[in-house]
Amino acid sequence: MSDRKGPVLFDLDLDQPVQSPADAPPVPDIDQPLPKGQAMATAAALAARKPSRLARWFWALLTALIGTLVSIAAWEFVTGLIAGTPLLGYAVALMMVLFAGVIVLIAIKELAAFSRLGRVDRLHRAAAKARAEDDLTAARTVTAQLVSLYGGRDDTRWGRDRLAERQADAFDTETLFDLVETELLSPLDLAARREVEAAARQVATVTALVPLALADVAAALTSNLRMIRRIAEIYGGRSGTLGSWRLTRAVFSHLVATGAVAVGDDMLEPILGGGLLAKLSRRFGEGLVNGALTARVGVAAMEVCRPLPFSRGKRPSVRGIISSALGGLFNKG
DSSP: OOOOOSOOOOOOOTTSOOOOGGGSOOOOOOOOOOOOOHHHHHHHHHHHOOOOHHHHHHHHHHHHHHHHHHHHHHHHHHHHHHHHOHHHHHHHHHHHHHHHHHHHHHHHHHHHHHHHHHHHHHHHHHHHHHHHHTOHHHHHHHHHHHHHHTTTOGGGHHHHHHHHHHGGGOOSHHHHHHHHIIIIIHHHHHHHHHHHHHHHHHHHHHHHHOOSTTHHHHHHHHHHHHHHHHHHHHTTOOOOHHHHHHHHHHHHHHHHHTTOSOOOGGGGHHHHOTTGGGGSOHHHHHHHHHHHHHHHHHHHHHHHHOSSOOOTTTSOOHHHHHHHHHGGGSOOO
């Protein structure tokens, strides 16, 4: 083998045309599927799924059985303790009575929460019926009930005073309800919209930055539960734990039934600009889609929790909420 050092020369076939790099064909784009918001779709399926009758019977009987066994064991423990050490036994018995009292108070609170949600739902249906039938008398009754609903809240005092001054000038149903929306419900709509924007940003950020498996699903479900509960509180239907879960199921069931738990590239156009979604990483794309779906859930929650249905043109725009909530997370370049 030769130990010769130096450049190596290759003979070129001059009969063949020399190819330039500029003449090379372009590298084909790899078609990647667009993000589909899998975390929000999974969270929606979990929230909207109704347990079977057999599963309900199973959990009901299991809860009753465990409660019975725990009660018997506690009773035997306390009676035995009283027989052996009366002072300590009576102290434990008193603590158990106080604990039972707390459980009763929690149950009363949950029942009161269901009652408030039912009151708001009845107002919603009565207002929709009055608007459909153009019944001014019924509309005035609904207005009076709305004023009574918000009577103890300082954040609606100015709106209630303005409504009291101007509602006598309304001589048809649409004018009266428009006045109610403008004077009484507009500040509440703004507060609810801010809650939706905050939840959309949180879900988008967690999905994009936290790579842990199922963390995005947990974040999406938790944020949406909190958002729906806050929206219900803003509109006067403060809900307890069971009431919040029931309300969440109602919202997600509506979205699943209408096929609204899906978002396309056109929904993200206000944020990303044309075609930019395909250039982002998969995680950031999923984050934006999940945030957009959270905004859609928030608008549906506003429609469900609001005691007065949105009139034409008053319903918040999902695209507007997406743009204001998620537009600042990325530069549009």
